[in-house]
């Protein structure tokens with residue numbers, strides 16, 4: 055199958071990216087996601103909606119985020135020039151708010167007054183709570199009980215913002231269980247509730263609309279790179295949880311076949327140990343949370359818990375568009391262990407004076423090898439999609455430092 | 458003739474002047490032998506149709522009772538193949554009661570729709586309810602089932618408006634499962650007058666028997682729902698009884714309690730009064 059020049063055409067009318075994606079939800083939710091799709095199509099054609107987004111992105115989030123030449127890291131590795139797309143400078147400290155704004159504006163168009171969200175690291179929860187506070191909407195955040203424990207600062211932040219936090223004890227009390235519980239809440243409160251999904255996964259149209267809202271990252275990066283270097287980068291890199299920051303950076307480059315798209319999955323203690331979160335590198339196609347994609351699962355089709363030092367990457371699946379980009383060969387997906395991410399976290403902090411979140415530290419950990427392989431006349435853009443303030447406690451713990 | 462086993466069961470209930478009792482239990486909760494005895498207690502005491510739950514780690518449509526039942530079953534090591542083996546064992550002594558496998562898409566998808574269809578048919582399964590395969594996504598399943606006449610049983614819900622009911626009915630077989638509340642299993646209590654129009658629309662548009670389920674736990678509620686439907690599904694109430702084995706109740710006590718509840722529910726389903 056020749057997919058060239060069709061990268062941009064997905065998903066199809068059934069919400070599929072090749073054989074991935076789709077709408078695998080209980081009947082109760084089908085009318086809701088069909089409505090959402092209709093509303094999204096209307097919003098896409100509405101200049102008012104776009105204008106409102108642009109205004110909030112500029113004045114509330116602080117976009118465009120800078121494209122920064124990481125000179126000392128570039129020198130350190132001695133290969134391709136490394137640029138950071140500084141999405142960690144956004145309001146609330148990560149890329150998550152790009153998407154929350156879009157979804158909450160959609161919710162308001164639909165007359166929904168109650169917003170629910172799932173969160174792992176708490177970044178999406180904080181971003182959702184923030185936008186809800188801004189617009190005076192009720193916000194309920196589902197968070198695995200395990201994550202509530204390990205992400206205390208974000209839990210407090212969400213409460214300050216007026217959100218209700220529901221610790222999820224079912225299953226294993228992590229991100230996937232939080233998502234199950236959010237879906238259960240949604241089927242229970244269909245009339246007034248909007249589910250604001252935090253990554254480019256879930257049933258159609260979520261993977262598409264999350265990608266579109268996050269694509270502001272790649273569009274800006276492309277323009278900034280053309281301005282700065284007069285040409286496109288040779289590679290773009292990002293870490294992968296569910297894949298929203300990565301698809302946001304990749305998508306505007308997907309038709310530029312000279313630009314390598316490189317995702318980095320969290321391999322925890324190592325893919326071979328089974329304690330990891332690398333769905334593409336260590337999973338199989340399956341159906342979960344509304345879409346067909348690569349999943350960590352056993353021989354009976356039961357979902358296996360993910361493991362990563364980074365709560366934001368600790369998810370056993372991946373957005374369907376990445377599954378498609380991988381299988382069709384357009385994008386490559388590398389892995390990074392917990393220990394490698396910790397090293398990279400420290401290196402970036404020391405050399406660039408930027409404390410990255412543990413999530414993008416995974417992409418940072420692979421950037422040296424990629425840069426060396428590419429040579430000094432080439433350029434990489436990496437999405438520095440979150441800042442590390444939220445992680446300092448757990449990093450201290452891992453380094454054996456008593457704060 | 459699997460589909461006809463389903464229609465025969467509804468025909469018989471109708472000719473007896475009652476609504477069918479459809480009972481749900483989780484296969485392998487807490488072990489397969491208990492499930493086997495429970496299945497027999499259900500049919501011996503008046504259940505007309507059996508829904509056999511297949512466990513899944515991430516049951517997004519289920520409330521706490523059935524979630525925990527699934528976890529107990531998985532903890533005991535139950536696989537999809539084990540669920541089919543349980544069905545087969547049940548079929549050795551029962552050729553009439555329809556067996557419907559109810560679960561989630563991923564285990565079936567991983568086994569492969571065709572392999573699963575062959576194995577399910579061989580095990581004496583009559584149809585399936587795969588919660589997260591809505592009409593938009595169940596074509597591969599329908600194709601795989603075609604050679605076997607396995608029923609593709611679909612869900613209709615209070616959010617399924619009239620136009621969408623056609624989509625739900627088109628390609629459905631066996632019966633329709635009308636989810637009586639917006640919510641997960643075992644949570645809210647349904648109100649018959651709220652759902653009667655939806656059930657009638659489902660009956661009229663599909664021409665299939667329509668069963669009502671989610672949240673029905675007592676004989677009283679079952680009687681109320683029986684008045685407006687072709688069948689009443691009870692799940693969490695059985696699952697709750699079985700869960701008491703965790704607190705030390707014996708298998709015999711559990712099986713006896715299941716039998717008692719089945720009789721209570723069954724006696725409530727007579728449409729022409731009898732029990733009023």
Ligand SMILES: Cc1ncc(COP(=O)(O)O)c(C=O)c1O
Nearest residue numbers: 177295296297298299366413440
């Ligand atoms: C800073 C940061 N980066 C990345 C992720 C992973 O999500 P995604 O792959 O959707 O970008 C998270 C999730 O919480 C995050 O907080």
